[in-house]
Amino acid sequence: MKSRTTIRLGDALDLSFIPDSSVDLVITSPPYFGQRIYLDDMGNPITHAVGSEATPSEYLAALGVFMEEMWRVVKPTGSVFVNMGDKYAGSGGHNNASIQGTTYDADKPTRDGPSRYVKITEVRRKSLLGLPWRFALQSMDAGWILRQEMIWDKPNGMPESVTDRTRRTHEQWFHFTREEMYFAAVDELREPHQEVSEKRAKRGRGEDWGKDRHPPGQPPQEWDPGSSLHS
Numbered sequence: 001m002k003s004r005t006t007i008r009l010g011d012a013l014d015l016s017f018i019p020d021s022s023v024d025l026v027i028t029s030p031p032y033f034g035q036r037i038y039l040d041d042m043g044n045p046i047t048h049a050v051g052s053e054a055t056p057s058e059y060l061a062a063l064g065v066f067m068e069e070m071w072r073v074v075k076p077t078g079s080v081f082v083n084m085g086d087k088y089a090g091s092g093g094h095n096n097a098s099i100q101g102t103t104y105d106a107d108k109p110t111r112d113g114p115s116r117y118v119k120i121t122e123v124r125r126k127s128l129l130g131l132p133w134r135f136a137l138q139s140m141d142a143g144w145i146l147r148q149e150m151i152w153d154k155p156n157g158m159p160e161s162v163t164d165r166t167r168r169t170h171e172q173w174f175h176f177t178r179e180e181m182y183f184a185a186v187d188e189l190r191e192p193h194q195e196v197s198e199k200r201a202k203r204g205r206g207e208d209w210g211k212d213r214h215p216p217g218q219p220p221q222e223w224d225p226g227s228s229l230h231s
Contacts, residue, residue, distance in 0.1 A: 012066055013050075015073055023073045024183065029083035030066065033059040033131055056122055056129050060138055067139050067176075077183045080144075080176040083152065084132040086168070089120040132172040139176060148175040 010017060012028070031038070031051030038046045046052070050066070053059040070080050123129055140146050150173040157169035 013069060015069055018073045020072055021075050024075055024078045026070055026074060026080040030063060032085045033087055060134055063135055064138060074178060076179045079182060082174045084135055085171045086131050087129050089123050089125050089127050136174050144176040147177055
């Protein structure tokens with residue numbers, strides 16, 4: 001019997017065509033704040049797209065609406081994985097912190113900075129905005145369980161023209177669940193144990209290891225080297 005896959009296109013902020021509590025898994029990477037300009041079919045900027053908000057707070061509010069919709073469609077046993085990148089407040093120059101239409105030199109014509117370069121006043125200049133963690137904490141406050149933060153290491157990350165800090169070569173993935181008990185198949189993702197690891201775990205544990213390690217009337221404790229290495 002051939003399997004069948006159906007692809008549905010829609011707005012993540014309005015998934016009315018998806019029934020409540022029907023989705024097992026969501027994997028998403030929402031548009032980053034102030035990093036891209038998205039165009040419509042006519043080539044015009046989409047000014048209302050997520051990521052084009054005027055402030056980080058408005059951006060986080062938009063993501064909060066998205067997470068509300070995910071709460072509706074995801075099963076109690078389901079999971080949501082979200083990838084987010086951070087952004088700097090900028091140093092004040094037109095390349096990373098200007099407002100479109102600003103005049104940079106009174107003796108020269110007005111120089112328009114790209115609309116994605118918005119001036120940020122919610123944090124100090126040159127500071128990371130901390131958007132991934134602000135989003136994670138906001139989601140926790142809304143009732144989500146943050147099960148894990150995973151670091152996406154990017155060994156070939158883009159170079160940065162900075163001289164007073166190291167370049168950023170990672171992003172965060174967050175694993176959220178609605179409930180404490182949810183579907184997880186971690187063993188299918190684990191790598192096989194190395195023989196040297198199993199030998200090290202067995203040190204000091206002979207065949208009679210659990211002989212006297214149990215209350216009266218209870219069976220001896222059993223030790224599974226495979227399980228013990230899954231910490």
